[in-house]
Every structure is written in structure tokens, then in C-alpha cells.
Amino acid sequence: MTFLVDSHCHLASLSLEGKASDNIDGIIERASRCGVSHFLSIACTSEEFEKNFEIAKKYNNIYLGCGIHPLNLEDEPDWTDERLKTNLLSSNKVIAVGETGLDYHYAPETKDLQIASFVRHIGIALDVKKPLVIHAREAKDDTLAILKSENARDSGGVIHCFTDTVDMARACLDLGFYISFTGIVTFKPSDNVREVVKYVPLDRMMVETDCPYLAPVPVRGIENEPSFVRYTLKYIADFKGVSENELARITSENFEELYNVKLSESYCKTKCSEVSSYKIEKIMDKDFEE
Ligand SMILES: [Zn+2]
Numbered sequence: 001m002t003f004l005v006d007s008h009c010h011l012a013s014l015s016l017e018g019k020a021s022d023n024i025d026g027i028i029e030r031a032s033r034c035g036v037s038h039f040l041s042i043a044c045t046s047e048e049f050e051k052n053f054e055i056a057k058k059y060n061n062i063y064l065g066c067g068i069h070p071l072n073l074e075d076e077p078d079w080t081d082e083r084l085k086t087n088l089l090s091s092n093k094v095i096a097v098g099e100t101g102l103d104y105h106y107a108p109e110t111k112d113l114q115i116a117s118f119v120r121h122i123g124i125a126l127d128v129k130k131p132l133v134i135h136a137r138e139a140k141d142d143t144l145a146i147l148k149s150e151n152a153r154d155s156g157g158v159i160h161c162f163t164d165t166v167d168m169a170r171a172c173l174d175l176g177f178y179i180s181f182t183g184i185v186t187f188k189p190s191d192n193v194r195e196v197v198k199y200v201p202l203d204r205m206m207v208e209t210d211c212p213y214l215a216p217v218p219v220r221g222i223e224n225e226p227s228f229v230r231y232t233l234k235y236i237a238d239f240k241g242v243s244e245n246e247l248a249r250i251t252s253e254n255f256e257e258l259y260n261v262k263l264s265e266s267y268c269k270t271k272c273s274e275v276s277s278y279k280i281e282k283i284m285d286k287d288f289e290e
């Protein structure tokens with residue numbers, strides 16, 4: 001098995017600015033040439049869900065997550081459990097509830113609204129029997145307390161774009177959750193995230209872009225896209241002392257385990273092990289020139 005999943009991206013939010021291809025097909029094509037064969041595209045509002053669904057229709061290798069993001073709650077004050085459940089159950093491509101969670105960094109003023117929404121999302125995840133994608137930023141204590149009190153252990157899930165402490169990671173692992181890392185791990189000031197990478201066992205880890213945000217070094221500064229998950233994979237593989245291929249295999253298996261799906265090598269144009277970082281840069285240069 002040599003494929004790689006971008007376990008958290010926002011395909012409908014790509015501006016495609018500065019890209020050779022002005023459509024999503026080019027982005028998916030390039031990802032597949034970089035060994036990235038599967039995608040979990042996350043919708044943060046009902047409107048985004050429609051857009052992501054349109055994109056995913058054409059591709060069997062794009063899965064969807066659906067929730068109301070803690071920072072989008074004021075855009076969609078009247079969201080209902082029924083509507084969200086309908087979206088979640090509309091297709092077997094929809095495999096995750098979220099992202100949901102708490103963000104006290106950007107929106108401490110909507111704390112109460114965020115808590116209420118988070119609790120509802122966990123209830124919905126338990127109802128529809130799909131795992132949670134959790135966004136947690138500067139809200140460690142409340143996130144853990146709610147995950148415990150609402151029995152999120154039973155739905156399972158992942159803490160995406162993990163930037164918290166080793167203690168938080170340990171508590172999440174104890175609850176049965178996976179921990180997913182973005183390109184933030186490659187940034188110079190991210191020693192705290194690297195501490196967590198050191199701590200988290202490979203069989204509980206995932207990698208993601210969270211594109212269009214957070215492009216990893218060495219492509220930091222341009223719009224992130226799924227193929228760039230290769231840089232984060234390589235960085236973590238080197239850091240943990242395993243091969244890229246091995247880490248791709250393990251993180252793909254973790255994805256299959258959490259979301260109860262079967263991935264297929266057939267979506268991969270190039271084997272992960274055959275793409276060095278050098279070649280990714282070549283692919284990128286070529287695409288920018290085209
Ligand atoms: Zn997030």
C-alpha cells in the first residue's frame with residue numbers, strides 16, 4: 001500500500017490563485033501525481049457542503065465531512081440538527097461530522113454559542129454513527145470536559161490541526177481520538193507541535209493540509225493544496241525516523257480504521273515511494289509554467 005490521504009482539506013475554498021490550473025481537476029491531478037490519492041474535504045457551513053458535494057460527485061476518491069465550524073456559527077445561526085443529519089446521511093461519501101469544536105483564540109466572545117453547537121454536533125455524531133472532526137484552539141479544558149461529558153469516545157474522531165500541548169494530546173489519545181498534523185509542524189517556531197509529534201504513536205497519527213490555509217515549508221506563502229501534504233509527511237517521517245512510504249501506509253490505515261472505509265491504490269498515479277521532494281518541486285515548477 002503506497003497511497004496517501006490528505007485527511008483534512010477544504011476543496012471548495014481553494015481560490016486557485018497562482019495555480020496553473022483554474023479548476024479543481026488540475027489540483028486533484030497534481031495531487032495524484034504526488035502520490036496523494038484520497039481526500040477528506042470538509043464543509044464548514046451548509047452552503048459549503050453543497051459546493052463540496054458538487055466537487056465530490058465526479059470523484060470516487062473524495063470523501064466529505066460536514067458540520068458548522070465554531071467560527072461560522074454567526075453566519076448560520078438557524079442551523080438545525082435535522083438539516084445537518086440529512087446532509088450527513090445523504091451519501092456514503094459523507095464520512096465525518098465536523099469540523100466542530102471550540103476556538104477561543106479567534107472568537108472568545110462566542111464561547112457560549114460554540115459550546116452549545118459542539119454539544120449538539122457530538123449528539124448528532126452519536127446518532128448518525130460517524131466520527132467527529134474536532135477543531136480546538138486555546139480551549140483545551142472545555143474541549144476535553146465536553147468530549148468526556150457527551151460521550152464522544154463512542155463516536156470517536158480526530159483532533160485536527162493539532163497545536164496544543166503533550167498533556168492535551170495524551171488526554172485525547174486516552175479518549176480514543178486520533179491526532180492530525182498540518183504544515184504548522186514544519187514552521188520554525190513550532191517546537192511545541194514537534195514535541196507532540198515526538199509523543200504521539202504512529203498508529204494514532206494523521207497528516208493533513210487544511211488547505212487553502214497553512215502551506216508547509218518550503219512552499220509557505222502560496223495557497224496550500226492537497227499535494228503539499230507530501231511535505232508534511234516527509235517532515236514528520238524524517239522526525240520520527242521512518243520512511244515516507246511507511247508513514248503514508250500507517251496514516252492511510254489509520255484513516256481507514258477511523259472512518260471505516262477502504263482506500264484503493266488505483267487512484268494514485270505515482271507511488272508515494274517514487275516521489276522524492278525534489279520531484280514534487282519539479283512537478284510544481286512545471287505546473288506553474290504551463
Ligand atoms: Zn479547523
Ligand SMILES: [Zn+2]
Pocket residue numbers: 008009010042099210
Ligand atoms: Zn479545517
